[in-house]
Amino acid sequence: MPRKAVALVGVTNSKGSGVPNPLAPRSHGIELLRLFRGGPKAMWALAEGLLWTPGNDGLCGVSLHENVRYLVTGSLHGAKPWVSACGFVRPWNSLTRKQRKGFQRLYQQGCRCSVRLQPGPNTQCEWETAFRGVEDCQEQYAMCVPQANSGCTWLGGTPYR
Incomplete structure (x- = not known):
């Protein structure tokens, strides 16, 4: 079962998987600003500086904008932190x-x-x-x-x- 995490992150950049496939996952470069929920594994995974999401909106992927702080809820799958439209992803100032x-x-x-x-x-x-x-x-x-x-x-x- 995936571990859950709640964090405040700042987005530094957004990029695709490098593969020209709309089904491939996307990653967002992030800076972990605060971890509200999640243990050492979540802290370590988010400190790596990448947040993963499905490749497009139809697969519940989310688009994050650079230089915006977001509150995100998500899960760890292996050592990768994942967010999706099924979770809570909102700009902190909203x-x-x-x-x-x-x-x-x-x-x-x-x-x-x-x-x-x-x-x-x-x-x-x-x-x-x-x-x-x-x-x-x-x-x-x-x-x-x-x-x-x-x-x-x-x-x-x-x-x-």
Whole structure:
């Protein structure tokens, strides 16, 4: 099973695989600015300075722009860090204050909780506003956190209410 990682990276350059094949993976030169989640293997893999993604958008590949800082979630496959459109890939300056604070300090508290798209056990939070874009208040202003009774619930500030 791939290991998960959450990191803040600065993109230094973008390049293809060197093979004229749209299905070949692309790599982005990066500088690791901060590792929010992931162990020593993630730190080592990201410190190598390359972030991999599928070769095109149809395969869930992402395009990153040079000189932009991104918050990325992804996984390690072997010794390579991978990101895709199925994860969370956003320019750092596009995140709300609540999201930045969450990644910097709070989300780790909720690591035993997970988010799901349909009803499930109480150790998960149901993502009720999924896929609403800029109107997705749960994504922008709330976080799934543990409760004293071993369950999980959404916690958000005034914009979430």
